[in-house]
Amino acid sequence: MGESKEIARVARKQAMRRKAQRRHSHFYERCAHWSFGCHGEAEPIRWHRERWMLAGTALLITALSGFIIPVWASAMRPDTVSTAHAMLPLALPRAAPETTHIPTVEDWHIVQVQPGQTLSDIFQGQGLSLTDLQHVVDQAGDTKALHNIRPGQEFDFLLGSDGSLKGIRFDKDEASRTVMRFDGDKAIVTAQTREVERREHVAHGTIDSSLFAAGSKAGMSTQMVLKLAELFKYDIDFVQDLREGDSFTVIYDDVYRDGAYLHEGEIVAAEFVNQGDRYTAYRFKKDDGSYGWFSEDGRPIQKSFLRIPVDFTRISSQFSAARMHPILGLMRAHQGVDYAAPTGTPIHAAGDGVVKFKGWMNGYGNFVIIQHNGSISTAYGHMSKFADERVGQHVSQGSVIGYVGMTGLATGPHLHYEFRVNNVQRDPQKVTLPKPEPLPGAQLAKFKAQVVQPQLARLKTLDANIKLARAGGNKRNDD
Structure with a gap:
């Protein structure tokens, strides 16, 4: 069985060879002598034209292969693109110090003084005791900022987590601020200058x-x-x-x-x-x-006496040698000036002096006399009540000595004011008041050189500009 298969395979190969030879007979005829086989007796190799052509072709192919293949390989290799690299600075984290200090923001409580408030009211409003207040006052020493507080003034408080006082700040004056810090009973007081x-x-x-x-x-x-x-x-x-x-x-x-x-x-x-x-x-x-x-001659603007010692609404009666008294109905002299004003209006001392009389005076009601010097005195009548001054006490010009009323013979609230020279009444509106003394010689020269001359020049320049502007405006109106 196996022999028959082998015989059939050999027969097929021989048939295929014969068929190929018939189809390509012209090639075999031309190239039959190219055989390198050892069939028969070997003849010496002779280089015919065909062999030279074949050898040349082989050499040409070999040479071309050595040149073309590397070039083709280089062409097929992807181009190497030179990439530009930008140098970017990198902020490297700094090495952390052994201990990092984080500043603490202090929570100061700012309190503004309200009308009628006292310093104790402010401290108690912060939950602090009078002992805390006394401790602050003792550490501050003699400072007007704590003894004479005013509306609008500010106090800053630094409180601990338990509500205890750790610090306080307040203005000592316009240009400086006092800062106190407390550590138990120990206090550190510093001053800060302000521009x-x-x-x-x-x-x-x-x-x-x-x-x-x-x-x-x-x-x-x-x-x-x-x-x-x-x-x-x-x-x-x-x-x-x-x-x-x-x-x-x-x-x-x-x-x-x-x-x-x-x-x-x-x-x-x-x-x-x-x-x-x-x-x-x-x-x-x-x-x-x-x-x-x-004034320009160096005399104080503040005169020795106030012309009018009360804020009034109108003059209800002038100084007169004879007038009809509104209550008595008789003609009699009115030796003062009556200034009508609401009840309770403050009455001021017309000048520096000593309280000579304070009490009830027939016709004048509540009455005060102030002696200013050896010859001049002033008198004030019809007061609703007195101030705290006592007889013999020195008073300063402008200090309150009483309040407007209508005690005594009066038909309405007003101040009856008299100006007396050697105990003789004079018209307060017409009497020539003594001029105050000017500045001493050295101060007067300094005043005129440093103040009057430059400021007077400014005032004159302003006046000239104002007049020029007015003249220009009037000219335009005329046109």
Whole structure:
């Protein structure tokens, strides 16, 4: 069986060979002599044309292979792209120190003083005791900031987790702040300096209805207008003497602390023209460190006597040698001036002096007499009640000595005011008041050189500019 399969396979191969030879007979005829077989007797190799062609072709293929294959391999290799590398700085974390200190934000409680509050009220409002308050007062020493607190003043408290007092801050004055820190009974007190500056302003006004309206139009606050009136109250009665067309020019300042507005400052220089009369005031620091206001000739603005010792609404009765008494119905002299004012209005001492009489006087009701010097005295009648001054006590100009009322023979609340010279009544509105003494020689020269000359030059320049502006405005109106 196996022999028959082998015979069949050999027959198939021979048949396939014969078929190939018949199909490619022309090739075999041409290349039969190329055989390298060892059939028969070997003939010596002769290089015919075909053999040279075959050898040349082989050499050519070999040479081309040596050149083309490397080039093709290089072409097929992906291009190497040079990538540009940017150098970026990397912030490497710093090595942490052995101990990291984290600052502690202190929680200070800021308390602003309200009207009517006392320092004990403020401490108790923070849950602190009077012992804490006494401890602070003892450590602070003699400071007015704690003994004379005022509305708007600030106190800063630093409290512990248990509510105990760890620190307190308060303004000692405008330019410094006191800081206290407590560690049990131990206290550390330090002072902090604060930057204070004054910024000047200039205002000019002309009276057309009232001083306050003119001041407001000029950009002044109510408080600054009151300061202006306070300066010139010794020379000008702002209720009766003010006239339309009167004018003023004021140089004043505001106070700033640490760059923030703190409060209104003071009038530096001022000029007031009333019914054609010119009055001036200049602020000057005296040799003793105190400040005062002086006229151009160096005399204090504050006169020896107030022209009017009460804020009144109207004059209800003038000084007169003979008038009909409103209650008695008789003609008799009225040897003083009656200033009508609401009951309870404060009455001020017209000048420095000593209380000579305090009590009831027929017709005058509650009555006070103040002796100012050997020849001049003032008298005040119809008071509703007295102040705390006693007979023989010295009083200063402007101090409150009583309050307006209608005790004695009076038909309404008013102050009856008398000015007496050697016990003879004079008209308070017309009597020539003694002029105060000017500054001493050296201070007067300093005042005129450092204050009057530069400030007067500024006031004159302002007045000239204002007149020029008015003239220009009138010219345009005429055109």
